[in-house]
Amino acid sequence: MMDYLGYKNKRVIVSGCFSGMGEATARLLLEQGAEVHGIDFKESALDLASFTLVDLRDPASIDAAIAKIGGKVDALFNCAGLPQTAPALDVMKVNFAGTRRVTEQVLPLMSEGGAVVSISSNGGMGWSRRIPVIMDLLQQKSYEEAVAWCEGHADDVKEGYAFSKEAIIVWTMLNSAHLIKKGIRMNCTMPGPTETPMMSHFKEASGESVVDAAMQPINRPSTPHEQATALVFLNSDAASYINGVALPVDGGFLGGVATGQVDLTAMMANAS
Template sequence: MVYDFRYDTKRVVISGCASGIGRATAELLLHFGAEVHGVDLREPDLCLASFTVTDLALPDSISAAVAQIGGRVDALFNCAGVPPTHGKLDVLKVNFLGTRYLTSCVLEHMHEGAAIVSTSSNGGAGWRNHLAELRALLAETTFAAGIAWLEQNLAGIANAYSFSKEALILWTMHESASLIKRGIRINCTSPGAVQTPMLDEIETIVARDVIDAVAQPIDRRSVPLEQAWPLVMLNSDAASYINGADLAVDGGFAAAAPFRP
């Protein structure tokens, strides 16, 4: 049997398709023959099979978008997210709760052999330090219950962006054990510094040298296409035995962490 990255005959859904990693991923999927259905707040400058304006902070907007797409879905790419310049609750809604809810809606249209990948961040690498809180959030399985938990515990979350990405990683690991019984794989990636409009916004509140430190040891920021390739690979048939993984795509930053002073 021959595996490759072709997506001919595959219907895929991608969130955050208008810019950054999401747009690069959508463009790459089109190149590989996929039927691409995008959701975002802004329409991308790409010729997609369909596009639906969607707010991941609103569950009704998410469910309406998935209903409009309809039909079989072979792969889901969760690329949407908001930076820490937004309010803490908004960051957690979009980056985790909205992503989780979108996935649950799309799963109703998925079948054996389908795959899901989400874009987390190396900012979520500290998930092991917050296991109790993260497990408590994951236990609130509905969007409304998740909001209620966050509202009660928001004061104790020092960095909402990091916590949202930690939740995304742990949720991916948790879901992988049950979804694989249905023949559906789920993975995530943890990018480092990526030169996108989101990073430009982050630089308005985070010093440039702090961001540049995350670009070590490779000593440069990645471009969106370098993040899109691993996402496309993970949801392809070529990755049929990869499940529950958090793939660092950070130029070696995470690997070097144990050796930094």
């Protein structure tokens, strides 16, 4: 059978490989014959080529982890994240500033044909209405400057989760246009509700009715594997002309919203 995805013997990094979508992604990549290097705050039980503990709230920890892996990297999977039940600044550090720092450290290890994919969320679907403020954040070049910006813009950051996911989408679109000139692609996914350890946190923060509403029209959560397949595809040789995309992996939710077929009553009531 042809190696359609092209991962055999490729060297990849998965951030957030301990559980959930990141664990499912690392597992799938191993099945595809990739050399998988994992980083996370908790140690992975998978049989990886290497694993390094990292704290995305600490740029020095990020730099040391990527330096330890070293060598050529063919693909990066940014799967680490915190839910909105964590402190807002920690959420911004992990979901945006830390994810960006990991990527910046890995990019010099990539050459033409490399690819980066990050996990955003349908929780970031309001990105287009906040481009000016998100672009202001993206102009903060260093990790420390981004964190300081977040500290000074609490009204924009709010609980951190939605804004961090909006920032990932705009950052992906912005950087994809520059990186493709070097032959490196960059995309992200927008998952709907997924059965991961974070699901209980989403229900606690938003309410079960809101989570249920976000499962329309398929009316079930996705599995981590279903999210992993989209991530693995986007970074594969099979997706060589896909760049700068925020791909909904949500069972049709955003399509239903756009065409008026999804009832947002529960979500709007919670927002008010």
